[in-house]
Amino acid sequence: MHNIAFVLLRRIRSPLIVLICVYAIAILGFVLIPGMDDEGQPWKMDFFHAFYFVSFMGSTIGFGEIPYPFTDGQRMWATVTIYGSVVSWLYAIGSLLAVVQDPAFRTLNRQNSFRRSISRINSPFYLICGYGETSSLLISALTEAGIRSVVIDADQYKLNTLELEDYPIPVPGLCADVSLPEILILGGLKQKNCIGCVALTDRDPINLKVALTSKLLNPSIKVIARTETQDAELNIASFGTDEIINPFTTFAGRLALAIHSPSMFVLFEWMTGVPHEPLCQPIYPPRGTWILCGYGRFGKAVHERLASEGVSATIIEEKPELTEAPKGTVVGRGTEASTLLEADICNAVGIVAGTDDDSNNLSIIMTARELNPHLFMVARKNHRANASIFQAAQTNLTMQRGSVIAHKIFALITTPLLAEFLRLAITHNNAWAESIIERVSAIADDEAPQIWTVNINNEDAPALVDALSRNQRPRLKQLYAHPKNRDETLPIFTLLLKRNNDEMLLPDGDTPLKAGDQILLCGQHDIRNQMEWVLKNHNVYHYIHTGEVLAQGWLWRKFMTSKSDQKS
């Protein structure tokens, strides 16, 4: 704040001095030049009247000659000083405006207001470096979940789009170079309520620098970084970055998952859904040979994953030498019929339009459909803005990289235990995933289910901990009981129970709970609040455990216990 005042003062120094000098000369002139009073007697203006006259002369010219009409000498001096004072005023105001308009001054001003708005945030927030499709999806998911975020990006144009987005909670944004540590500090990196830093710029060296700076300056926060090469991934992992996401392999992995084990894919999509997102429908991709259009970074990763799963694919690539495509690659874009026919489209079961150009991908889909209407069509969507035409193209599956990455980061941020669940889930087969999908669809309506973690400790579940200390042996299914009627069950089930280092996938309802357990629950949206009653309210817990409503007041409780004593 004080920086601005100093810069402003320094810049307006010379106009102020000019103004003071012009005023002093004008006043002195009026005092020295002889005048005449109304009776024709010689009279000299004093400093008081001279100051008064000069003050209004500069700004309003036209109050008249006071206190007596001027002599010609005075009029001449007034003429000269009018020009002097008006010009010096213009100069002063002009330089003041120039300072305010100055790019350096405005940057300073923006940084100051950014700093102020961050220091005013008093709930936990995430610092997000780089604003693009992924970040904007992530931010809207975070705001939906009530978590604040702060954005820094080097491109003012992208920040303008941030301002145009209508987030329910304000998201402060600054245009600055995130590779500078002081910019990250400005973004609240060292602030107590900063809980994480997400490096999502599209350049690996910058993400590396951001991750490194965050880990050094604030080791307690969670750092998530995006990398494009394996080299950078190893480098970033070396200093303890919590999560590293390679958008190409993550996205390719998810796409390959969709092709070889569709139920697992649907499970992943549902589990990492953002609040109020509609559930995607189960897909049934056929078995057989696929056609893969585009062999760039993304195509390579898809091909690798498909090959490891034993799915054969024919590659179509425009520049096979440049991308080091394997033998048997069909040369071409895939947008024209001849190339697709050369790739034997009539005998293929599906096609993946995976180039980095949305128009080409759509063109591939349209051409392929004409040649073989029974194809299973997967399209890669690069820009969210093209969503409507992809929808109109009626592909079997449309995937967007930014959305996959944003969902993954959102899940990692909000429920760390979910990452462990997904890691365990991937080791199971497609049929296992299908059984879980059935359980989820039984409880969820059309929206993505909510996934949350409950820790059996004094903070999260005081009533349960209290019961444990009295050897009451609470069981997992008691969490699902309705707080008003314990015979009713809430639409909830447990995905994972973590006890010390043991992980129980889909534990049974009769599993006894222990202090220190971490439970990953999956349920309908907003059902979480109902479930918290049994964790936090002793009376509700007592009712669910025993079936009797406990008296709440001290007097009534005494009365009831003495009555039950008499009975026994």
Add this chain to the structure above:
Amino acid sequence: MNLEKVVFAFFILLALTLNFGFFLGDIDVPHHHSVYELFAAIVVSLIATVLKFGDRTHLGALLLATSLVADLQLIMAAVVWAFAEHITGSGMTPAVMAIIVSLSGGALLANITSVVLLVAETLTVRS
């Protein structure tokens, strides 16, 4: 030699000398104290203040503070003068003159501090 330093020191010293010139004389004798000298002291003091703007050092802040004190005292003296001459209609009495001169005496102290700080800075920073 640095022209900026010359101008800076010139105005600070001139503010002190003009102030001293006005202060000199019997405290309650109006014709010992020239109104022109007070006017010049105010103008030079204002210029000296503006010259000190924007210095972010601790000493710079101190110099600016002393200047602001001097301005305040001198402008108060001028206001008292204008009040006595034009508003109350009592004219210049020895009592009013004493008030004006003592106010300018306060400004003089502030100006002396300014010069002492300036000299101290010059001695510590080798040129």
